[in-house]
Amino acid sequence: MVVCWHVLRRTALTAGILLGAVSLAVAQPLGTAQAGGGLTPSASAQPAANDTGRAIEQYREAVADSSPGELWEIRGEALWNEVRGPRQVSLERCDLGAGPGVVAGAYARLPRWFADVGQVMDLETRLLHCMVTLQGFARDQLLRETFGDGPRRSAFEALSAWIAAQSRGLAINPPLAHPAEQTAYRVGRELFYQRGGTHDFSCSSCHGETGRRIRLQELPNLSEPAQARPVYASWPAYRVSQGEMRTLQWRLNDCFRQQRFPQLIFGSPASIALMSYLANNARGAEMNAPGVKR
Amino acid sequence: MADPMRIRARMEGEHCVVRVLMSHEMETGQRKDATGQLIPAWFIHRVTATSNGRVVFSATWGPAVSKNPVLQFSFTGAKVGDAIQITWVDTRGERRTDEARVSA
Numbered sequence: 440m441v442v443c444w445h446v447l448r449r450t451a452l453t454a455g456i457l458l459g460a461v462s463l464a465v466a467q468p469l470g471t472a473q474a475g476g477g478l479t480p481s482a483s484a485q486p487a488a489n490d491t492g493r494a495i496e497q498y499r500e501a502v503a504d505s506s507p508g509e510l511w512e513i514r515g516e517a518l519w520n521e522v523r524g525p526r527q528v529s530l531e532r533c534d535l536g537a538g539p540g541v542v543a544g545a546y547a548r549l550p551r552w553f554a555d556v557g558q559v560m561d562l563e564t565r566l567l568h569c570m571v572t573l574q575g576f577a578r579d580q581l582l583r584e585t586f587g588d589g590p591r592r593s594a595f596e597a598l599s600a601w602i603a604a605q606s607r608g609l610a611i612n613p614p615l616a617h618p619a620e621q622t623a624y625r626v627g628r629e630l631f632y633q634r635g636g637t638h639d640f641s642c643s644s645c646h647g648e649t650g651r652r653i654r655l656q657e658l659p660n661l662s663e664p665a666q667a668r669p670v671y672a673s674w675p676a677y678r679v680s681q682g683e684m685r686t687l688q689w690r691l692n693d694c695f696r697q698q699r700f701p702q703l704i705f706g707s708p709a710s711i712a713l714m715s716y717l718a719n720n721a722r723g724a725e726m727n728a729p730g731v732k733r
Numbered sequence: 734m735a736d737p738m739r740i741r742a743r744m745e746g747e748h749c750v751v752r753v754l755m756s757h758e759m760e761t762g763q764r765k766d767a768t769g770q771l772i773p774a775w776f777i778h779r780v781t782a783t784s785n786g787r788v789v790f791s792a793t794w795g796p797a798v799s800k801n802p803v804l805q806f807s808f809t810g811a812k813v814g815d816a817i818q819i820t821w822v823d824t825r826g827e828r829r830t831d832e833a834r835v836s837a
Contacts, residue, residue, distance in 0.1 A: 507801035509739050589758055682800035713812045 442609050483547055491655045491733075497680065508600055508729035510676035511684040515601025524574030533569035535562065535602065543673045546606040547726050550715045552617040559623040561714045562602060563688045564706035570594070585705045586689050589682075596684040598676045603728040610725060611671060613718045620715065623708075627716025631662070632708060640698040642713070656733070664720050671721030673730025680733055687714055739835035742817050749811035749835055750779050751782065751790075761796040773810040780804065780821040784815055784835075787823050 462688040494503040519530045519542070526689060536543035536553065556568060563585075570576045587593035614620055646661040659666040675686040688705050691713055695703040703710050743750050755777065774796055780805025782790040784807055787793035789808040811817070820830040 502803055504831060505739060505741065505752045505803050507756075507803065509754060510736060510756045510801060513739070514736065 451694050462520055463645045490662070495731075495733050502731060506677055506731055507682070507731070508675075508731065509683055511597045511600035511677070512602075512604050512729065514592075516599035518597050519601065524570065524576045526573065526575035530566075530569055530573065530575055532573055533566055534564070542602055542605045543578075543680035544606055544609055546603045546728075547609040547611050548613060550620075550623065550718060551614050552713055555617075558708075559619050559711055559715060560706075561687065561711050562599055563686055566595060566598055567706050586685075586692075587683055588589075595688070596675065596686055599686045600684050603675055603726065606726040607728070608725060610723055611696055611718060611721050612666070613663060613715065613722070615719060623712045624717035624719050626708075627712035627714070630713050631715035633714055636699045638699050640700070642694065642698075644698075661717060661720060663723070667717060668724030671717050672724040672727050673732075674733045675728055678732045684729060685732070687717075735827060735829040738821075738829065738831040740817065740819055740820055740831055742815075742833050742835040744805070744811070744813055744837055745807070747809050747810070749784075749815075749817075750807045751805065751817060751819075752832060755802050755804070755821060755829075757801065757821075757823065759798055759800045759802065763796070769771045775824055777802070777821045777823045779820075781804070781829075782817060783820075784808075784811055784817045789817070811835050821826040 447459045452690075498660075522529050531540045534541065534553075534555070535542065536548055536551045537543070537545045546562055548619070549565070550559050553565065553568075560568065567578070567581055569671045570581055571578050584593050585595055587596050615624060624681060629641045632647070634644070641647070643662065644657050645651065649660040649663065649666070650659075659670045661667045661670065675684055676692060677683070678685045691710055695701070710712050738756070741755040742754045758775060759770050759776050759777065760775040762771065764772045766772055774794050776794065776798065778794050780790070780792045780794065781788060787810075789811075790806045792804075795803075815835045816832055817835060818830055818832045820828060822828045
């Protein structure tokens with residue numbers, strides 16, 4: 440059954456099934472590619488990159504009011520309220536920074552300093568903390584279940600999707616008054632430019648310059664607020680090519696893998712520092728997560 | 734137990750436009766796992782929509798439909814407040830039915 444993008448535009452008795460960005464890219468009408476600006480040696484491939492970008496944009500619009508990401512939001516809300524773990528309590532006493540149990544607007548104010556642990560934490564690290572201290576889960580076990588894969592689901596991905604959605608429309612505004620928050624931001628910036636590994640890579644190798652791309656994927660310059668804002672505002676995100684909800688911890692973890700760095704440990708100070716750097720670069724953007732990625 | 738569907742049904746002129754989001758792995762039967770073993774096919778193969786006791790949409794799906802599929806269709810003869818039921822059956826015989834009301 441092959442269903443094209445144009446089916447969605449028909450108003451007659453029709454049925455359309457979105458098969459994902461790949462088929463949309465194929466189904467998309469050719470031509471009218473924008474001039475790419477010709478900044479890179481590979482400028483001749485620029486129209487193709489724009490076609491892919493536009494196809495992804497069309498897919499985002501098509502699923503805007505029924506993104507598969509909603510399935511994780513639904514699960515996340517249920518998980519937050521569900522009595523779980525050895526202590527048989529819900530997460531309703533978990534303090535994400537806005538007070539115990541307050542979820543609305545919490546994500547837009549993370550990462551932040553938490554006095555009870557004396558540490559800056561991002562959402563997922565805080566959730567890990569709550570699941571261990573409130574619900575009594577074993578930390579080691581949770582760290583084996585950080586990223587889902589098909590039927591093997593991650594509580595972090597579902598909870599992150601729902602909690603981020605409760606900040607939709609709010610401006611990203613992580614606090615930066617506490618010295619530890621300022622340190623996290625500075626360390627994150629250092630890590631962003633720190634070169635290393637077998638390929639002498641840094642985050643900035645791909646994300647420190649405007650107009651770069653990897654194969655056909657355009658790369659945002661995350662050191663520029665104008666480009667960091669829409670990116671940060673759309674994570675966590677449903678990854679169409681994987682059929683999974685992915686979080687910022689996953690995104691950073693996978694960037695480390697692509698750089699051939701040692702594995703980034705979930706909830707490590709390095710992961711939190713990088714998120715602090717990105718969140719502060721994105722300050723002022725309107726949260727619009729969960730987003731949809733290729 | 735399968736996760737619930739998210740169903741939205743809205744009147745647009747004389748058409749009722751229905752959008753359904755389903756939670757399903759939709760395994761094609763052609764992928765292999767880490768040990769090289771084929772992952773058995775497992776996908777939704779029948780979808781039926783009824784409204785006021787009338788079947789308004791039905792489909793037979795194959796393995797080419799994506800994971801977590803989004804389905805959109807429209808039909809005539811509905812009015813605001815009508816119930817619409819969607820049922821899917823997968824290749825393991827599991828099924829799920831959910832209901833929504835048509836909104837303006």
